[in-house]
Amino acid sequence: MLLLLILLLPLLGFVFLGLFGKHLREPAPGVIASALTGLSFLLVLYGVLTGGAEWAVKDWLPGIPFSLVLDPLSGYMGLVVTGIGFLIHVYAIGYMHGDAGFSRFFAYLNFFIAMMMTLVLAGSYPVMFIGWEGVGLASFLLIGFWYTEKKNADSARKAFITNRIGDLGFLLGMALLYSLFGTLSIAELREAIESSTVLPLALGTAGLLLFVGAVGKSAQVPLMVWLPDAMAGPTPVSALIHAATMVTAGVYLIARSSFLYANLQDVSYFIAVIGLVTAAYGALSALGQWDIKKIVAYSTISQLGYMFLAVGVGAYWIALFHVMTHAFYKALLFMASGSVIHALGGEQDVRKMGGLRKYLPRTHLHGLAGALSLAGFPLLAGFWSKDAIITSTLTYPFGGTGFYLAGLAVAFLTAVYAMRWYVLVFLGEYKGSGHPHEAPPVMTVPNDVLALGAVFAGFLALPEPLWNLVEPYLAPALAHVEKHHMALSLEWGLIALSAVVALVGLYLGYLAFTRRALPGWYLTFQTWSSNAFYVDRVYNVLIVNPLKELALVLALFDGFLDTVYIAAAGAGSWLGGLLSKVQTGYVRAYGALMVLGLVAVLVWGVLR
Amino acid sequence: MSYYLLLSALLFAIGLYGVLARRTAILIFMSIELMLNAANLAFVAFARNSGNLDGQVMALVVIALAAAEVAVGLGIIVAVFRARSSTSVDDLAELRG
Amino acid sequence: MSAFDLIAGVLLVASALAAVTLKNAVHAGLALVGNFLVLATVYFALEAQFLGWIQIIVYAGAVMVLFLFVIMLLFDAKADVGTGRMPWMRPLAAALAAVFFLALAYAFSGVGPVHPLAEIKLAGGLPGPLGRLLYGPWLYVVLLIAVLLFAATVAAVVLVQPGVRGARKKPQVLERERELGEVDR
Numbered sequence: 033m034l035l036l037l038i039l040l041l042p043l044l045g046f047v048f049l050g051l052f053g054k055h056l057r058e059p060a061p062g063v064i065a066s067a068l069t070g071l072s073f074l075l076v077l078y079g080v081l082t083g084g085a086e087w088a089v090k091d092w093l094p095g096i097p098f099s100l101v102l103d104p105l106s107g108y109m110g111l112v113v114t115g116i117g118f119l120i121h122v123y124a125i126g127y128m129h130g131d132a133g134f135s136r137f138f139a140y141l142n143f144f145i146a147m148m149m150t151l152v153l154a155g156s157y158p159v160m161f162i163g164w165e166g167v168g169l170a171s172f173l174l175i176g177f178w179y180t181e182k183k184n185a186d187s188a189r190k191a192f193i194t195n196r197i198g199d200l201g202f203l204l205g206m207a208l209l210y211s212l213f214g215t216l217s218i219a220e221l222r223e224a225i226e227s228s229t230v231l232p233l234a235l236g237t238a239g240l241l242l243f244v245g246a247v248g249k250s251a252q253v254p255l256m257v258w259l260p261d262a263m264a265g266p267t268p269v270s271a272l273i274h275a276a277t278m279v280t281a282g283v284y285l286i287a288r289s290s291f292l293y294a295n296l297q298d299v300s301y302f303i304a305v306i307g308l309v310t311a312a313y314g315a316l317s318a319l320g321q322w323d324i325k326k327i328v329a330y331s332t333i334s335q336l337g338y339m340f341l342a343v344g345v346g347a348y349w350i351a352l353f354h355v356m357t358h359a360f361y362k363a364l365l366f367m368a369s370g371s372v373i374h375a376l377g378g379e380q381d382v383r384k385m386g387g388l389r390k391y392l393p394r395t396h397l398h399g400l401a402g403a404l405s406l407a408g409f410p411l412l413a414g415f416w417s418k419d420a421i422i423t424s425t426l427t428y429p430f431g432g433t434g435f436y437l438a439g440l441a442v443a444f445l446t447a448v449y450a451m452r453w454y455v456l457v458f459l460g461e462y463k464g465s466g467h468p469h470e471a472p473p474v475m476t477v478p479n480d481v482l483a484l485g486a487v488f489a490g491f492l493a494l495p496e497p498l499w500n501l502v503e504p505y506l507a508p509a510l511a512h513v514e515k516h517h518m519a520l521s522l523e524w525g526l527i528a529l530s531a532v533v534a535l536v537g538l539y540l541g542y543l544a545f546t547r548r549a550l551p552g553w554y555l556t557f558q559t560w561s562s563n564a565f566y567v568d569r570v571y572n573v574l575i576v577n578p579l580k581e582l583a584l585v586l587a588l589f590d591g592f593l594d595t596v597y598i599a600a601a602g603a604g605s606w607l608g609g610l611l612s613k614v615q616t617g618y619v620r621a622y623g624a625l626m627v628l629g630l631v632a633v634l635v636w637g638v639l640r
Numbered sequence: 641m642s643y644y645l646l647l648s649a650l651l652f653a654i655g656l657y658g659v660l661a662r663r664t665a666i667l668i669f670m671s672i673e674l675m676l677n678a679a680n681l682a683f684v685a686f687a688r689n690s691g692n693l694d695g696q697v698m699a700l701v702v703i704a705l706a707a708a709e710v711a712v713g714l715g716i717i718v719a720v721f722r723a724r725s726s727t728s729v730d731d732l733a734e735l736r737g
Numbered sequence: 738m739s740a741f742d743l744i745a746g747v748l749l750v751a752s753a754l755a756a757v758t759l760k761n762a763v764h765a766g767l768a769l770v771g772n773f774l775v776l777a778t779v780y781f782a783l784e785a786q787f788l789g790w791i792q793i794i795v796y797a798g799a800v801m802v803l804f805l806f807v808i809m810l811l812f813d814a815k816a817d818v819g820t821g822r823m824p825w826m827r828p829l830a831a832a833l834a835a836v837f838f839l840a841l842a843y844a845f846s847g848v849g850p851v852h853p854l855a856e857i858k859l860a861g862g863l864p865g866p867l868g869r870l871l872y873g874p875w876l877y878v879v880l881l882i883a884v885l886l887f888a889a890t891v892a893a894v895v896l897v898q899p900g901v902r903g904a905r906k907k908p909q910v911l912e913r914e915r916e917l918g919e920v921d922r
Contacts, residue, residue, distance in 0.1 A: 645845040653835070654834065660833070667765060670756060673804075681776065684783050693866055699788055712896070714804070716896055718896070
């Protein structure tokens, strides 16, 4: 029952605000929505502290129960979702101030929270899929929130369609699992897979299909194209959905299914490769972006790649740890960007910013904290989680040295572009034409909380011999994976190495982007990077435009069919018109017809 | 016996012609009466042939029916033609399609 | 087939033809009356005495009188002139009637008496036996007929009530009446 309430409270908010929101004055819808999300957070916390809960409706679908479960994994994720969700709700009260769709925004946000919690608390795959689809819908609604602009509607559509491709994989994976084991309840599947010996090829296919779903939802290569365009939505949306929570749903799915992937070496290897490629692509593209939010968006793609690298090598708890730290500092970065945009009256081009350190002192601190955490500045949250991932490539079964080196290289790039972001926005001279003013407390206070998290959250899980609270907490819900043991001195040596790499990257970034001019080879690279290496254009040529042509052809055919049907109807109508001429209205004519019929029957009867 | 039956059929056919060929309602009605009587003749002939009085009962019923029908029918004709003051049935053609 | 049968048959057919073809409505009505009277005599010959008297009293005496009243009350006696708007109706009607008769004649040709005529005891169709039948097995029919006659009486009275006060003829009717002035008479 508790679990149902966690879902129902934000859902209730959605319904209530959807129906009656426009009769409420600001900031009432925002307060209501935030309060409901905060309540959900408290309920999750309560559930976690009391040791978990379960709730199910038997035979919701034939043989499949509707089950919700609060175990360490879902509790952990749930705290992240509702906690950060609450902070972003509060922030949005300030950010969306004065917008005509104020109540609609909060209705959608609450709907998102409800669906995300359905996904997180799901005890069986179909329930998770409901949440999966629901957050996709919420994403669509929120990206296209200002739908009167065509660009926004297009971005929303792009997100939804790309997601859908992944969803097909999810569905097929579910179907395959059901046909193999006859159940889709996660607990039952875990038992079945851990104890049975099913054909590895079938299991591998199922794992691959589920991963395809994750690729779509979590913007991995090749389905990552929707995330940068999703920046068309309001900044709180970008912070909540496209940084902290929805995009991590793919990671959550893999972690939830860890019992499946722990035995699939090839699939896991493939996942790790994709993760690495995505991480590299994101980092390289972030270096050339000129939109303040797009830099952070590509950074998200890159960091998600890291998370998949982690699950790929088998380090499930490390990926989830990174989910949490990333949620803190990425949401912080987005919301700081939002404060900047809000301060400049809507300006998003980084080339028109600079020197905002003087005008926006609080936001400047937020931005600095977020950027440093992202870059992996020693002792900050991002440092501990990213380093855990990179080190895990050497200790976990499916990893390797190649992964380690590549991960380290991308970490260097991350530091560089994080510093670039900070330098271009906050340092130097202000190049724009607006009148920057600091954001109101309703926006800065949540950012303060996030900044604290971005700085200190990493201390929850430190390398040996220091304490680690996360790994043992999550262990019961995840598959057990054998790690190689690494000598402590080696481990700390590598940690020092990645600290050095981060610091070098930060320093080089600072040097490079405070200079006036940059070398020619870099400028060429920058053009490529700012267009995200033309992936969208390639997709358009190869896929989108041919499909559009096909649609036009089919529409022609459809029109032709319509003509056929209309002609058929016309023929019937014409026939009816012809026959109606019998209705002359003359009684005697009718009488004659009657007699005619009578005579005909009589003759026929007589002749038989 | 079949003579009377043939006679009945002939009278019925003549009445049929009258129903279709006449233009005024009252004359159509009269032709209908002719048809009814032809049927009566057939009933009585059959009764005679089969030694069963049921045919005559039927004929009696038909006569009673015809009487009722005439009452109502003439009432209708009178009402209609009072409103129209036209005697031709062809003028009642408003239900044309 | 006796002489009576022959003469009666000729009279019946002749009067029927007269009734459907004469242009003067009164003449046609009178021809029909004659037809009914001859029919009554045929009933007597077919041992249906009660029915014959009923035919004379009810049909010839009441129904046809009613007809003649209505004709003389409402109609211009020479009304049924011309073929109106459907000139093809007369030949068609004749053809249909002819086909009808031929079919029926063919159907009836195989019918003969069920028993030898000598043994038939219809008791002359007298009221007594007929009455016993009516109030015996055919009782329900009699009751229904009674209801029917009652309903007909009520209907007839209602139908000839004068119209609603102030009701005017509909525009189409007025138009028609104007048109009728030009119709071939």
